Amino acid sequence: MAKKKMTAKQMQSLIHFLIFINATLIVAIIVLAVLLVKARHGGKNKGKEAFSYTQASGDYIVCIDAGHGGDDVGAEGLDGSYEKDDNLRLALLVEKNLKKSGVTVVMTRSDDSSTELSSRSQIANDSGADLFVSLHRNSTESINEVNGVEVWIHSSGSDRSYAIANEILSKLENVGVSQNRGVRIGTQESGDSNYAVIRETEMTSLILEMGFMTSQTDLDLFNENLEAYANAISNAIVNWLNQNQN
Numbered sequence: 001m002a003k004k005k006m007t008a009k010q011m012q013s014l015i016h017f018l019i020f021i022n023a024t025l026i027v028a029i030i031v032l033a034v035l036l037v038k039a040r041h042g043g044k045n046k047g048k049e050a051f052s053y054t055q056a057s058g059d060y061i062v063c064i065d066a067g068h069g070g071d072d073v074g075a076e077g078l079d080g081s082y083e084k085d086d087n088l089r090l091a092l093l094v095e096k097n098l099k100k101s102g103v104t105v106v107m108t109r110s111d112d113s114s115t116e117l118s119s120r121s122q123i124a125n126d127s128g129a130d131l132f133v134s135l136h137r138n139s140t141e142s143i144n145e146v147n148g149v150e151v152w153i154h155s156s157g158s159d160r161s162y163a164i165a166n167e168i169l170s171k172l173e174n175v176g177v178s179q180n181r182g183v184r185i186g187t188q189e190s191g192d193s194n195y196a197v198i199r200e201t202e203m204t205s206l207i208l209e210m211g212f213m214t215s216q217t218d219l220d221l222f223n224e225n226l227e228a229y230a231n232a233i234s235n236a237i238v239n240w241l242n243q244n245q246n
């Protein structure tokens with residue numbers, strides 16, 4: 001077979017073509033790199049919202065109680081998680097935030113230890129806390145049928161108790177909850193009786209039920225919004241302290 005030799009003109013066209021392909025590839029790579037960096041930054045900013053911390057206008061003490069602990073695991077989640085762990089995760093974040101707001105925080109537990117109910121109220125009373133907040137998560141027998149957050153307060157239903165309960169629920173709603181189940185007085189059984197930690201504490205006290213562990217929606221919301229929920233709770237507490245303790 002006879003080989004055809006390239007003319008000078010054909011050679012020049014080929015070189016031009018190759019240069020064009022190279023330049024196009026380089027531009028494409030640069031554009032891709034810029035898009036990738038932008039996407040990464042966007043993702044980062046979305047996950048790390050800038051939280052603000054309301055500053056306390058006085059010397060306040062708040063007792064945070066992470067419900068259950070140790071052998072007492074509390075409710076069990078559909079995903080096998082334990083209420084005691086969720087309560088502690090949230091409690092530690094609320095503690096950190098309150099400290100940033102200039103509030104003194106007393107914890108009934110800071111690790112996976114078991115603490116008697118009577119010890120929890122004793123710790124709160126001994127500390128002279130202005131407020132006692134017990135963190136829990138709910139559960140029911142039916143799966144994925146009931147969801148939402150609620151707050152339990154003393155059966156006397158004082159204005160101060162309602163004020164802090166509503167402040168927390170409204171701030172949680174701003175973050176996003178499956179349902180606001182509202183403020184409840186007394187216990188599930190009776191509006192005249194009280195849960196031990198509320199009954200035995202001498203200051204304004206409440207139990208915050210952070211969604212149902214038997215609801216996948218609530219489990220997902222809790223994990224996705226943990227930091228935002230902690231920020232909502234701590235700012236609600238500081239707002240209430242600033243308005244009610246002076």
Ligand SMILES: [Zn+2]
Pocket residue numbers: 067068074075083136137
């Ligand atoms: Zn509980």
